[in-house]
Amino acid sequence: MLSMADLNATGLEGVILTQLSKPQSQFTRELYDLWKELKGEQEMPSKSDFKPERMKAYLPNLYIVDIIDGGADYRLRLIGTALTQMVGRDMTGHLISAVPETQWRGRIYDTVVRERAPVGYLSQLGRPGGPAVTTENIVLPALDMEGEFSELVCASVLVKGP
Numbered sequence: 458m459l460s461m462a463d464l465n466a467t468g469l470e471g472v473i474l475t476q477l478s479k480p481q482s483q484f485t486r487e488l489y490d491l492w493k494e495l496k497g498e499q500e501m502p503s504k505s506d507f508k509p510e511r512m513k514a515y516l517p518n519l520y521i522v523d524i525i526d527g528g529a530d531y532r533l534r535l536i537g538t539a540l541t542q543m544v545g546r547d548m549t550g551h552l553i554s555a556v557p558e559t560q561w562r563g564r565i566y567d568t569v570v571r572e573r574a575p576v577g578y579l580s581q582l583g584r585p586g587g588p589a590v591t592t593e594n595i596v597l598p599a600l601d602m603e604g605e606f607s608e609l610v611c612a613s614v615l616v617k618g619p
Contacts (some may be wrong), residue, residue: 477577484518484614485595492597503600514606522609530554
C-alpha cells in the first residue's frame, strides 16, 4: 500500500493522485487479468510468459522497468510509442535516479518490490509544452529468464486529457 508521503510525492513530470484497489479502465483490467492468468499458481509470471502475440494490443502503452540491486534504482528499459507521445519524450534507458522529475515513480516501484504484488494508481502528468493529463497506471511484478524477481511490467492509459 502506498503511504500518504507516496501519494503526495510530486515531480515536474507528475503527481500520484490516488492508489486504486482494483483496475478501473478496460485496458488495465484486461492486462491485470492476463497477468493473473499467466502467473497461474505462481507468485508472479515470468516476463517470457508475456508472448508478443498476446501483448500486441498493449504494446503502445506498455513499459518495462528493470529492478537494479533489489530496488536501489530502476531502469526504464522499454517504453511504448503511445507513452513517449503522451509525455513528450522517450525515456528508454534512463535510470530513475538520474532523472529528478521521475523519481516519484521510484516510490511506486518500491511498493511493488516490497509487497511483490501489483499496484494500480491514477497520476497527473505534466508535459513539456502541453496541458497535464490524467493516466491510470498498473505496475505488475515479473520474473526474469532466470526466475528472479527483477522486472516490472507496467502500463499507462490516458483517462483524462486533451
